[in-house]
Amino acid sequence: MSEEQEVFLKHIQKAGLKRTAQRELILEVFLRTEEHLSSEDLYRLVQREDPNIGQTTVYRTLKLLTEAGLAREVRFGDGRTHYEHNYKHQHHDHMICTECGKIIEFFSAELEAIQDQMAAKFKFEPTQHSLRIFGVCVECRRSSREHKKLEGAAQPRVRLATTADK
Protein backbone atom coordinates (compact mmCIF):
# COMPACT_ATOMS: atom_id res chain seq x y z
CA MET A 1 0.00 0.00 0.00
CA SER A 2 1.38 3.38 -0.96
CA GLU A 3 2.05 6.09 1.57
CA GLU A 4 -0.79 8.09 0.15
CA GLN A 5 -3.20 5.26 0.56
CA GLU A 6 -2.19 4.95 4.18
CA VAL A 7 -2.71 8.64 4.73
CA PHE A 8 -6.13 8.34 3.17
CA LEU A 9 -7.07 5.35 5.23
CA LYS A 10 -5.97 7.05 8.40
CA HIS A 11 -8.02 10.11 7.53
CA ILE A 12 -11.05 8.00 6.81
CA GLN A 13 -10.83 6.12 10.05
CA LYS A 14 -10.14 9.20 12.14
CA ALA A 15 -13.27 10.80 10.69
CA GLY A 16 -15.38 7.73 11.34
CA LEU A 17 -15.93 7.15 7.65
CA LYS A 18 -15.79 4.00 5.66
CA ARG A 19 -13.40 2.40 3.28
CA THR A 20 -15.02 1.60 -0.03
CA ALA A 21 -13.98 0.22 -3.37
CA GLN A 22 -15.03 3.42 -5.11
CA ARG A 23 -12.90 5.64 -2.92
CA GLU A 24 -9.95 3.40 -3.37
CA LEU A 25 -10.23 3.31 -7.12
CA ILE A 26 -10.63 7.04 -7.36
CA LEU A 27 -7.57 7.65 -5.23
CA GLU A 28 -5.59 5.15 -7.24
CA VAL A 29 -6.44 6.75 -10.55
CA PHE A 30 -5.78 10.19 -9.14
CA LEU A 31 -2.33 9.16 -7.94
CA ARG A 32 -1.55 7.62 -11.26
CA THR A 33 -2.12 10.90 -13.07
CA GLU A 34 0.38 13.70 -12.78
CA GLU A 35 -1.77 16.53 -13.97
CA HIS A 36 -4.26 19.17 -13.03
CA LEU A 37 -7.41 17.18 -13.43
CA SER A 38 -10.88 18.49 -13.04
CA SER A 39 -13.51 16.37 -11.36
CA GLU A 40 -14.87 15.61 -14.80
CA ASP A 41 -11.46 14.52 -16.09
CA LEU A 42 -11.01 12.16 -13.19
CA TYR A 43 -14.56 10.91 -13.56
CA ARG A 44 -13.88 9.93 -17.14
CA LEU A 45 -10.67 8.13 -16.25
CA VAL A 46 -12.32 6.27 -13.42
CA GLN A 47 -15.25 5.34 -15.61
CA ARG A 48 -12.95 3.31 -17.83
CA GLU A 49 -12.14 1.02 -14.98
CA ASP A 50 -15.53 0.94 -13.35
CA PRO A 51 -18.43 2.31 -15.39
CA ASN A 52 -20.74 2.13 -12.40
CA ILE A 53 -19.06 4.93 -10.50
CA GLY A 54 -21.00 8.17 -10.43
CA GLN A 55 -19.93 11.79 -10.90
CA THR A 56 -21.11 12.59 -7.45
CA THR A 57 -18.83 10.08 -5.83
CA VAL A 58 -15.87 11.56 -7.63
CA TYR A 59 -16.81 15.03 -6.45
CA ARG A 60 -17.21 13.82 -2.91
CA THR A 61 -14.00 11.83 -2.93
CA LEU A 62 -11.94 14.70 -4.30
CA LYS A 63 -13.19 16.78 -1.44
CA LEU A 64 -12.14 14.02 0.90
CA LEU A 65 -8.71 13.79 -0.65
CA THR A 66 -8.32 17.51 -0.20
CA GLU A 67 -9.25 17.26 3.46
CA ALA A 68 -6.79 14.43 3.88
CA GLY A 69 -4.06 16.66 2.46
CA LEU A 70 -3.54 14.48 -0.58
CA ALA A 71 -4.98 16.87 -3.13
CA ARG A 72 -5.00 20.60 -3.57
CA GLU A 73 -7.68 22.59 -5.34
CA VAL A 74 -6.61 25.01 -8.03
CA ARG A 75 -8.64 27.26 -10.21
CA PHE A 76 -7.36 28.51 -13.50
CA GLY A 77 -10.24 30.71 -14.41
CA ASP A 78 -12.12 28.38 -16.69
CA GLY A 79 -14.90 27.89 -14.19
CA ARG A 80 -13.95 24.41 -13.10
CA THR A 81 -11.97 23.34 -10.10
CA HIS A 82 -8.83 21.39 -10.81
CA TYR A 83 -6.94 19.18 -8.42
CA GLU A 84 -3.25 18.49 -8.15
CA HIS A 85 -1.16 16.23 -5.93
CA ASN A 86 -0.38 17.72 -2.60
CA TYR A 87 1.26 15.01 -0.56
CA LYS A 88 4.95 15.65 -0.06
CA HIS A 89 4.86 17.92 -3.07
CA GLN A 90 6.54 21.25 -2.66
CA HIS A 91 4.14 24.12 -2.88
CA HIS A 92 4.29 25.88 -6.22
CA ASP A 93 2.45 28.50 -8.19
CA HIS A 94 1.16 28.70 -11.74
CA MET A 95 1.49 30.67 -14.90
CA ILE A 96 -1.46 30.22 -17.18
CA CYS A 97 -1.28 30.89 -20.89
CA THR A 98 -4.51 32.56 -21.88
CA GLU A 99 -4.10 31.49 -25.48
CA CYS A 100 -3.34 27.80 -25.37
CA GLY A 101 -4.21 27.03 -21.76
CA LYS A 102 -0.80 25.70 -20.92
CA ILE A 103 0.10 25.65 -17.24
CA ILE A 104 3.63 26.34 -16.08
CA GLU A 105 4.47 25.45 -12.51
CA PHE A 106 7.11 27.44 -10.69
CA PHE A 107 8.45 28.00 -7.23
CA SER A 108 10.29 30.89 -5.67
CA ALA A 109 11.52 30.86 -2.11
CA GLU A 110 11.75 34.65 -2.05
CA LEU A 111 8.17 34.90 -3.16
CA GLU A 112 7.11 32.69 -0.28
CA ALA A 113 9.25 34.62 2.18
CA ILE A 114 7.90 38.00 1.15
CA GLN A 115 4.36 36.75 1.41
CA ASP A 116 5.00 35.65 4.94
CA GLN A 117 6.49 39.03 5.71
CA MET A 118 3.46 40.80 4.33
CA ALA A 119 1.15 38.56 6.32
CA ALA A 120 3.11 39.22 9.49
CA LYS A 121 2.92 42.93 8.85
CA PHE A 122 -0.88 42.69 9.03
CA LYS A 123 -0.81 40.13 11.84
CA PHE A 124 -2.53 37.80 9.43
CA GLU A 125 -2.08 34.08 9.85
CA PRO A 126 -1.85 32.55 6.39
CA THR A 127 -3.07 29.01 5.88
CA GLN A 128 -2.61 28.83 2.15
CA HIS A 129 -2.15 31.05 -0.84
CA SER A 130 -2.68 31.04 -4.53
CA LEU A 131 -0.64 32.99 -7.01
CA ARG A 132 -1.57 32.85 -10.64
CA ILE A 133 0.16 34.75 -13.38
CA PHE A 134 -1.90 35.01 -16.54
CA GLY A 135 -0.25 35.83 -19.80
CA VAL A 136 1.12 34.39 -23.00
CA CYS A 137 3.70 31.64 -23.23
CA VAL A 138 6.71 31.64 -25.56
CA GLU A 139 5.16 29.33 -28.11
CA CYS A 140 2.02 31.40 -28.45
CA ARG A 141 3.99 34.63 -28.67
CA ARG A 142 6.03 33.09 -31.43
CA SER A 143 3.09 31.87 -33.44
CA SER A 144 1.16 35.09 -33.05
CA ARG A 145 4.18 36.98 -34.35
CA GLU A 146 4.16 34.77 -37.37
CA HIS A 147 0.50 35.32 -37.94
CA LYS A 148 1.01 39.03 -37.78
CA LYS A 149 3.74 38.75 -40.31
CA LEU A 150 1.55 36.69 -42.61
CA GLU A 151 -1.69 38.56 -42.29
CA GLY A 152 -0.56 41.97 -41.21
CA ALA A 153 -3.12 42.14 -38.44
CA ALA A 154 -3.71 41.00 -34.90
CA GLN A 155 -5.62 37.80 -34.44
CA PRO A 156 -8.86 37.55 -32.55
CA ARG A 157 -7.90 35.73 -29.41
CA VAL A 158 -9.51 33.52 -26.85
CA ARG A 159 -10.93 35.51 -23.96
CA LEU A 160 -9.85 33.37 -21.06
CA ALA A 161 -7.84 30.28 -20.28
CA THR A 162 -9.54 27.12 -21.30
CA THR A 163 -7.85 24.09 -19.94
CA ALA A 164 -5.92 22.32 -22.60
CA ASP A 165 -7.81 19.06 -22.33
CA LYS A 166 -9.83 18.02 -25.25
Added chain:
Amino acid sequence: MSEEQEVFLKHIQKAGLKRTAQRELILEVFLRTEEHLSSEDLYRLVQREDPNIGQTTVYRTLKLLTEAGLAREVRFGDGRTHYEHNYKHQHHDHMICTECGKIIEFFSAELEAIQDQMAAKFKFEPTQHSLRIFGVCVECRRSSREHKKLEGAAQPRVRLATTADK
Protein backbone atom coordinates in the same frame (compact mmCIF):
# COMPACT_ATOMS: atom_id res chain seq x y z
CA MET B 1 -17.52 64.47 -16.55
CA SER B 2 -15.06 62.40 -14.60
CA GLU B 3 -11.96 60.96 -16.15
CA GLU B 4 -13.42 57.50 -15.79
CA GLN B 5 -16.53 58.48 -17.63
CA GLU B 6 -14.43 59.81 -20.46
CA VAL B 7 -12.46 56.59 -20.62
CA PHE B 8 -15.69 54.66 -20.74
CA LEU B 9 -17.17 56.82 -23.44
CA LYS B 10 -14.05 56.52 -25.51
CA HIS B 11 -14.11 52.76 -25.15
CA ILE B 12 -17.75 52.62 -26.15
CA GLN B 13 -17.24 54.72 -29.22
CA LYS B 14 -14.11 52.92 -30.31
CA ALA B 15 -16.01 49.65 -30.12
CA GLY B 16 -18.96 51.00 -32.08
CA LEU B 17 -21.27 50.65 -29.10
CA LYS B 18 -23.83 53.01 -27.75
CA ARG B 19 -24.10 55.34 -24.84
CA THR B 20 -27.12 54.57 -22.73
CA ALA B 21 -28.61 55.84 -19.51
CA GLN B 22 -28.30 52.42 -17.90
CA ARG B 23 -24.61 52.13 -18.60
CA GLU B 24 -24.01 55.57 -17.30
CA LEU B 25 -25.89 54.98 -14.09
CA ILE B 26 -24.14 51.68 -13.48
CA LEU B 27 -20.74 53.25 -13.98
CA GLU B 28 -21.66 56.14 -11.73
CA VAL B 29 -22.78 53.90 -8.90
CA PHE B 30 -19.75 51.69 -9.36
CA LEU B 31 -17.39 54.65 -9.10
CA ARG B 32 -19.16 55.91 -6.04
CA THR B 33 -18.49 52.68 -4.16
CA GLU B 34 -15.02 51.88 -2.93
CA GLU B 35 -15.43 48.19 -2.34
CA HIS B 36 -15.28 44.78 -3.87
CA LEU B 37 -18.78 44.51 -5.16
CA SER B 38 -20.30 41.51 -6.77
CA SER B 39 -22.62 41.94 -9.71
CA GLU B 40 -25.48 41.32 -7.34
CA ASP B 41 -24.27 43.99 -4.91
CA LEU B 42 -24.03 46.53 -7.67
CA TYR B 43 -27.39 45.47 -9.04
CA ARG B 44 -29.03 46.17 -5.70
CA LEU B 45 -27.41 49.57 -5.40
CA VAL B 46 -28.40 50.53 -8.92
CA GLN B 47 -31.93 49.32 -8.35
CA ARG B 48 -32.42 51.96 -5.70
CA GLU B 49 -31.91 54.69 -8.24
CA ASP B 50 -33.63 53.01 -11.15
CA PRO B 51 -35.75 49.97 -10.37
CA ASN B 52 -36.19 49.19 -14.03
CA ILE B 53 -32.61 48.15 -14.58
CA GLY B 54 -32.09 44.42 -14.99
CA GLN B 55 -29.48 42.07 -13.56
CA THR B 56 -28.37 41.20 -17.02
CA THR B 57 -27.50 44.74 -17.88
CA VAL B 58 -25.37 44.99 -14.78
CA TYR B 59 -23.53 41.82 -15.71
CA ARG B 60 -22.98 43.05 -19.22
CA THR B 61 -21.88 46.48 -18.14
CA LEU B 62 -19.39 45.16 -15.60
CA LYS B 63 -17.84 43.17 -18.38
CA LEU B 64 -17.68 46.31 -20.45
CA LEU B 65 -16.08 48.25 -17.62
CA THR B 66 -13.49 45.53 -17.29
CA GLU B 67 -12.70 45.70 -20.98
CA ALA B 68 -12.40 49.45 -20.73
CA GLY B 69 -9.85 49.02 -17.96
CA LEU B 70 -12.03 50.67 -15.35
CA ALA B 71 -12.79 47.57 -13.34
CA ARG B 72 -10.88 44.48 -12.38
CA GLU B 73 -12.38 41.09 -11.65
CA VAL B 74 -11.42 39.40 -8.42
CA ARG B 75 -12.51 36.09 -7.02
CA PHE B 76 -12.33 35.35 -3.34
CA GLY B 77 -13.46 31.78 -3.48
CA ASP B 78 -17.11 32.26 -2.61
CA GLY B 79 -18.24 31.44 -6.11
CA ARG B 80 -19.10 34.95 -7.15
CA THR B 81 -17.02 37.37 -9.15
CA HIS B 82 -16.26 40.66 -7.45
CA TYR B 83 -15.15 43.85 -9.11
CA GLU B 84 -12.84 46.57 -7.89
CA HIS B 85 -11.72 49.90 -9.31
CA ASN B 86 -8.86 49.59 -11.70
CA TYR B 87 -8.37 53.01 -13.24
CA LYS B 88 -5.23 54.70 -11.99
CA HIS B 89 -5.33 52.45 -9.00
CA GLN B 90 -2.08 50.79 -8.10
CA HIS B 91 -2.22 47.07 -8.50
CA HIS B 92 -2.57 45.26 -5.19
CA ASP B 93 -3.22 41.82 -3.83
CA HIS B 94 -5.53 40.41 -1.19
CA MET B 95 -5.53 38.55 2.06
CA ILE B 96 -8.83 36.89 2.74
CA CYS B 97 -9.93 35.92 6.21
CA THR B 98 -11.64 32.56 5.97
CA GLU B 99 -13.54 33.16 9.18
CA CYS B 100 -15.08 36.59 8.84
CA GLY B 101 -14.54 37.18 5.14
CA LYS B 102 -12.57 40.37 5.67
CA ILE B 103 -10.39 41.45 2.77
CA ILE B 104 -7.04 43.11 3.38
CA GLU B 105 -5.42 44.81 0.44
CA PHE B 106 -1.67 45.00 0.25
CA PHE B 107 1.08 45.84 -2.14
CA SER B 108 4.69 44.82 -2.32
CA ALA B 109 7.06 46.07 -4.94
CA GLU B 110 9.44 43.17 -4.33
CA LEU B 111 6.63 40.73 -4.87
CA GLU B 112 5.86 42.32 -8.20
CA ALA B 113 9.51 42.38 -9.16
CA ILE B 114 10.08 38.72 -8.35
CA GLN B 115 7.03 37.73 -10.29
CA ASP B 116 8.35 39.52 -13.31
CA GLN B 117 11.67 37.79 -12.89
CA MET B 118 9.99 34.40 -12.70
CA ALA B 119 7.96 35.16 -15.79
CA ALA B 120 11.06 36.25 -17.66
CA LYS B 121 12.79 33.05 -16.65
CA PHE B 122 10.10 31.10 -18.48
CA LYS B 123 9.88 33.62 -21.32
CA PHE B 124 6.30 34.12 -20.26
CA GLU B 125 4.65 37.44 -20.98
CA PRO B 126 2.43 38.27 -18.02
CA THR B 127 -0.66 40.33 -18.61
CA GLN B 128 -2.06 40.18 -15.11
CA HIS B 129 -1.75 38.21 -11.96
CA SER B 130 -3.72 37.35 -8.90
CA LEU B 131 -2.24 36.60 -5.53
CA ARG B 132 -4.55 35.64 -2.72
CA ILE B 133 -3.44 34.73 0.75
CA PHE B 134 -6.09 32.86 2.71
CA GLY B 135 -5.90 32.70 6.46
CA VAL B 136 -7.16 34.20 9.68
CA CYS B 137 -7.06 37.88 10.56
CA VAL B 138 -6.00 39.28 13.93
CA GLU B 139 -9.50 39.88 15.18
CA CYS B 140 -10.63 36.36 14.44
CA ARG B 141 -7.52 34.86 15.99
CA ARG B 142 -8.17 36.92 19.06
CA SER B 143 -11.79 35.93 19.41
CA SER B 144 -11.13 32.28 18.73
CA ARG B 145 -8.51 32.32 21.49
CA GLU B 146 -11.13 33.70 23.83
CA HIS B 147 -13.61 31.07 22.83
CA LYS B 148 -11.08 28.40 23.50
CA LYS B 149 -10.44 29.88 26.89
CA LEU B 150 -14.16 29.99 27.64
CA GLU B 151 -15.20 26.66 26.24
CA GLY B 152 -12.01 24.69 26.29
CA ALA B 153 -12.49 23.52 22.74
CA ALA B 154 -11.98 24.59 19.18
CA GLN B 155 -14.93 26.16 17.43
CA PRO B 156 -16.53 24.70 14.36
CA ARG B 157 -15.50 27.11 11.68
CA VAL B 158 -16.71 28.30 8.36
CA ARG B 159 -15.30 26.25 5.51
CA LEU B 160 -14.46 28.96 3.06
CA ALA B 161 -14.46 32.69 2.70
CA THR B 162 -17.89 34.15 2.50
CA THR B 163 -17.88 37.74 1.51
CA ALA B 164 -18.61 39.96 4.42
CA ASP B 165 -21.77 41.43 2.97
CA LYS B 166 -24.94 40.64 4.69
Added chain:
DNA sequence: TTGATTGCAAAGCATTTGCATGCTA
Protein backbone atom coordinates in the same frame (compact mmCIF):
# COMPACT_ATOMS: atom_id res chain seq x y z
C1' DT C 1 -33.43 53.63 -40.51
C1' DT C 2 -30.35 50.31 -38.61
C1' DG C 3 -28.16 47.92 -35.62
C1' DA C 4 -27.01 48.00 -30.73
C1' DT C 5 -29.32 47.56 -26.10
C1' DT C 6 -32.46 46.11 -22.72
C1' DG C 7 -35.04 43.08 -19.64
C1' DC C 8 -37.31 39.02 -19.13
C1' DA C 9 -37.41 34.23 -19.13
C1' DA C 10 -35.05 30.27 -20.20
C1' DA C 11 -30.77 27.91 -20.71
C1' DG C 12 -26.04 26.61 -19.18
C1' DC C 13 -22.59 24.79 -16.15
C1' DA C 14 -20.24 23.10 -12.38
C1' DT C 15 -21.33 21.54 -8.11
C1' DT C 16 -24.39 20.08 -4.28
C1' DT C 17 -28.28 17.80 -2.13
C1' DG C 18 -32.31 14.62 -1.20
C1' DC C 19 -33.33 10.10 -0.93
C1' DA C 20 -33.95 5.14 -1.44
C1' DT C 21 -30.87 1.39 -1.77
C1' DG C 22 -26.46 -0.88 -0.77
C1' DC C 23 -22.52 -1.85 2.06
C1' DT C 24 -18.82 -1.44 5.64
C1' DA C 25 -17.55 -1.95 10.43
Added chain:
DNA sequence: TAGCATGCAAATGCTTTGCAATCAA
Protein backbone atom coordinates in the same frame (compact mmCIF):
# COMPACT_ATOMS: atom_id res chain seq x y z
C1' DT D 1 -27.54 -4.06 12.74
C1' DA D 2 -26.52 0.92 12.50
C1' DG D 3 -25.26 4.32 9.93
C1' DC D 4 -22.11 5.76 6.32
C1' DA D 5 -21.74 5.60 1.12
C1' DT D 6 -23.55 5.48 -3.44
C1' DG D 7 -25.83 6.93 -7.62
C1' DC D 8 -29.55 8.93 -9.62
C1' DA D 9 -32.36 12.82 -10.35
C1' DA D 10 -33.48 17.15 -8.92
C1' DA D 11 -32.01 21.42 -7.01
C1' DT D 12 -28.71 25.34 -6.59
C1' DG D 13 -26.46 29.55 -7.64
C1' DC D 14 -24.03 32.37 -10.65
C1' DT D 15 -23.75 33.75 -15.20
C1' DT D 16 -24.99 33.71 -20.10
C1' DT D 17 -28.16 33.60 -24.02
C1' DG D 18 -32.38 33.97 -26.99
C1' DC D 19 -35.60 37.09 -28.29
C1' DA D 20 -39.01 40.71 -28.99
C1' DA D 21 -39.38 45.35 -27.97
C1' DT D 22 -36.62 49.89 -27.49
C1' DC D 23 -33.57 53.19 -28.34
C1' DA D 24 -29.20 55.74 -29.79
C1' DA D 25 -26.64 57.35 -33.74
